[in-house]
Amino acid sequence: MRPDPLRSKAVLSDLAGPNAPVVRRSFLRLGAALTGSLALGGKAAMADPAQGSPPADAPWSQSIGAGVVDRPYGRPADTEASVIRRNVPWLTASAESSVSFSPLQDLHGIITPNGLFFERHHAGRPDIDPAQHKLMIHGLVERPLLLTMKDILRFPSISRIHFIECPANGGMNWRAAQMNSLQFSHGMVSCAEWTGVKLSTLLEETGIKKEAKWAMVEGADGAHMNRSLPLDKCLDDCLVVYAQNGEALRPEQGYPLRLVVPGWEGNVNIKWLRRIKLGDKPWHSREETSKYTDLMPDGTSRGFTWLIDAKSVVTFPCPEKPLDGPGLYEIRGLAWTGNGKVRRVDVSMDGGVNWQTARLHEPVLSKALTKFTLPWRWDGRPALVASRVIDETGYVQPTIAELRKQRGSNSVYHNNSIQTWQVKSDGSVFNVQLG
Amino acid sequence: MYSSGKICLPIAVVLLAAVGGLAGATEPGSFGYGSVATPAQIAGWDIDVRGEDGTGLPPGKSTVDRGADVYAEQCAACHGTFGEGEGRFPKLVGGVGSLRDERPEPTVGSYWPFAPTLWDYINRAMPMSAPHTLSADDVYALTAYILSLNDLVPHDFVADRNSLPKVKMRNRDNFIWTDPRPDTMAKPCMNACVDAADVRISSTAEGRDLTPRTTGPLDTMQPK
Numbered sequence: 001m002r003p004d005p006l007r008s009k010a011v012l013s014d015l016a017g018p019n020a021p022v023v024r025r026s027f028l029r030l031g032a033a034l035t036g037s038l039a040l041g042g043k044a045a046m047a048d049p050a051q052g053s054p055p056a057d058a059p060w061s062q063s064i065g066a067g068v069v070d071r072p073y074g075r076p077a078d079t080e081a082s083v084i085r086r087n088v089p090w091l092t093a094s095a096e097s098s099v100s101f102s103p104l105q106d107l108h109g110i111i112t113p114n115g116l117f118f119e120r121h122h123a124g125r126p127d128i129d130p131a132q133h134k135l136m137i138h139g140l141v142e143r144p145l146l147l148t149m150k151d152i153l154r155f156p157s158i159s160r161i162h163f164i165e166c167p168a169n170g171g172m173n174w175r176a177a178q179m180n181s182l183q184f185s186h187g188m189v190s191c192a193e194w195t196g197v198k199l200s201t202l203l204e205e206t207g208i209k210k211e212a213k214w215a216m217v218e219g220a221d222g223a224h225m226n227r228s229l230p231l232d233k234c235l236d237d238c239l240v241v242y243a244q245n246g247e248a249l250r251p252e253q254g255y256p257l258r259l260v261v262p263g264w265e266g267n268v269n270i271k272w273l274r275r276i277k278l279g280d281k282p283w284h285s286r287e288e289t290s291k292y293t294d295l296m297p298d299g300t301s302r303g304f305t306w307l308i309d310a311k312s313v314v315t316f317p318c319p320e321k322p323l324d325g326p327g328l329y330e331i332r333g334l335a336w337t338g339n340g341k342v343r344r345v346d347v348s349m350d351g352g353v354n355w356q357t358a359r360l361h362e363p364v365l366s367k368a369l370t371k372f373t374l375p376w377r378w379d380g381r382p383a384l385v386a387s388r389v390i391d392e393t394g395y396v397q398p399t400i401a402e403l404r405k406q407r408g409s410n411s412v413y414h415n416n417s418i419q420t421w422q423v424k425s426d427g428s429v430f431n432v433q434l435g
Numbered sequence: 436m437y438s439s440g441k442i443c444l445p446i447a448v449v450l451l452a453a454v455g456g457l458a459g460a461t462e463p464g465s466f467g468y469g470s471v472a473t474p475a476q477i478a479g480w481d482i483d484v485r486g487e488d489g490t491g492l493p494p495g496k497s498t499v500d501r502g503a504d505v506y507a508e509q510c511a512a513c514h515g516t517f518g519e520g521e522g523r524f525p526k527l528v529g530g531v532g533s534l535r536d537e538r539p540e541p542t543v544g545s546y547w548p549f550a551p552t553l554w555d556y557i558n559r560a561m562p563m564s565a566p567h568t569l570s571a572d573d574v575y576a577l578t579a580y581i582l583s584l585n586d587l588v589p590h591d592f593v594a595d596r597n598s599l600p601k602v603k604m605r606n607r608d609n610f611i612w613t614d615p616r617p618d619t620m621a622k623p624c625m626n627a628c629v630d631a632a633d634v635r636i637s638s639t640a641e642g643r644d645l646t647p648r649t650t651g652p653l654d655t656m657q658p659k
Contacts, residue, residue: 144472396619432638
């Protein structure tokens with residue numbers, strides 16, 4: 001496709017939607033050269049690499065290490081400095097209304113470490129004083145409430161593991177394979193154990209008037225981010241949380257309080273939650289009209305498309321983690337669905353001609369990332385590696401061609417298509433689409 | 436896998452009973468935590484406006500001309516003098532008739548279904564660096580101005596809580612508010628699902644030069 005002069009205007013909140021850049025191929029290769037840096041290859045402080053390996057006793061084995069509370073709040077090893085959230089500088093007009101991607105290529109389980117959870121802000125990250133933060137619940141309730149953080153912590157607590165995915169995850173690949181990276185093609189999904197109060201507990205405490213059908217949920221950030229949610233979903237499984245993986249929420253994730261709407265698009269999981277108002281109709285806020293609606297080829301748009309459909313991706317190999325010569329490998333990946341549990345994941349090495357069922361790793365939890373693996377003896381020949389998830393409703397993850405047939409390629413959001421990685425005979429890996 | 440079927444059943448029964456009991460027992464205020472929100476407290480935060488009918492729009496009003504002045508001062512730096520958008524900041528005009536094009540341009544003029552949503556969004560989120568600092572009158576003025584830039588209202592339009600819900604937006608009737616998904620019906624075929632000869636790469640990210648690096652410090656790259 002041709003370079004587009006409008007490109008420099010790629011609208012930030014479109015996250016590379018209709019106006020996303022599609023640039024002419026250049027011959028600059030991003031391949032193995034950039035992606036070959038593995039954890040072990042870091043700049044370990046050794047002039048002589050043999051110094052730390054047998055038969056030599058390593059320097060760190062012949063000296064004393066740092067004491068406890070040397071790092072009162074721990075941090076990763078210095079050699080892991082590359083494992084960070086990253087952004088796409090050309091994507092958005094400002095870092096305050098933007099997104100960062102989680103480094104899935106370096107994560108090994110279903111839980112995203114708190115410092116690596118993807119970010120999506122619309123007016124930057126506020127730094128909130130929890131002593132002043134309040135949650136107001138009002139509208140069609142019997143008894144409007146104002147709760148402090150102390151009050152919220154007294155309610156019966158609940159912990160649940162759930163993923164959150166921005167529906168624009170993969171949006172840059174609607175038109176064509178664009179991002180040659182797992183981090184940038186799939187890194188807007190993360191998963192954590194959330195602890196807080198059931199939203200239903202809070203709403204029962206206020207009392208719900210009969211006419212109430214919807215809730216408006218709103219953040220305390222500068223965007224005053226607000227969305228409408230059907231009351232049924234609020235009472236079903238929504239959580240008002242103050243903790244993430246056992247510690248207080250990170251400021252980027254809504255400290256001191258956020259909403260978790262299991263299995264539904266990231267944007268409705270309101271961060272810095274300050275207000276819930278019950279009403280009889282939806283609000284049609286800007287974030288559910290101008291944005292987070294899906295434009296179809298016939299010019300109509302779908303609204304209130306909250307559900308995250310089943311999706312999976314192979315996380316090894318991937319562009320960042322190429323193969324190191326023929327031999328036995330373990331294909332690894334993640335699968336998730338907003339519809340409950342992952343039932344099965346199949347993997348193909350030949351672009352979808354034949355599939356093999358992968359092993360799912362416990363725990364397989366509802367609306368949580370699920371890990372899968374499959375052993376693979378690579379013969380060194382070019383391969384097309386892909387995964388396909390089937391969720392507990394029987395829904396099968398579609399190909400990008402099947403999705404485009406229904407939705408064209410301008411709908412920005414909800415691209416849950418099968419991801420194909422092209423493995424070349426030198427082991428390098430590229431993001432490709434088949435058709 | 437955590438317990439045998441034999442143990443599981445009684446636990447399930449007990450759990451069900453407990454849940455049923457709780458649901459029946461909760462009267463409003465039974466925990467008694469927090470305080471009842473006062474009308475004054477609620478009024479301070481109760482800023483939401485409903486797009487479809489304008490419920491929640493406050494008293495006040497203003498004109499397109501006043502809007503042009505406020506806009507020049509508070510908005511033009513990012514959104515351009517006539518809403519054309521500076522740099523990558525969003526356009527507030529244009530794109531009418533483009534929604535079926537290869538590169539559609541959704542804007543207030545071409546895409547937004549409801550005018551009161553514009554008042555609500557400017558009031559809650561703009562200007563970007565000082566959100567929710569404008570008076571209700573100035574938000575009415577800006578709403579009037581942006582609607583007039585989009586030829587949705589005449590130049591003498593006065594925006595207030597009665598006039599805004601009546602503005603007919605171009606794309607109003609083109610939204611479907613019930614999710615039609617699942618809209619794909621893929622079958623989980625296992626063997627010889629497609630002819631190997633038909634498997635071809637239709638696009639590749641190789642060499643596109645759009646991807647920031649994923650090792651070392653954060654990248655500041657721009658596409659060439």
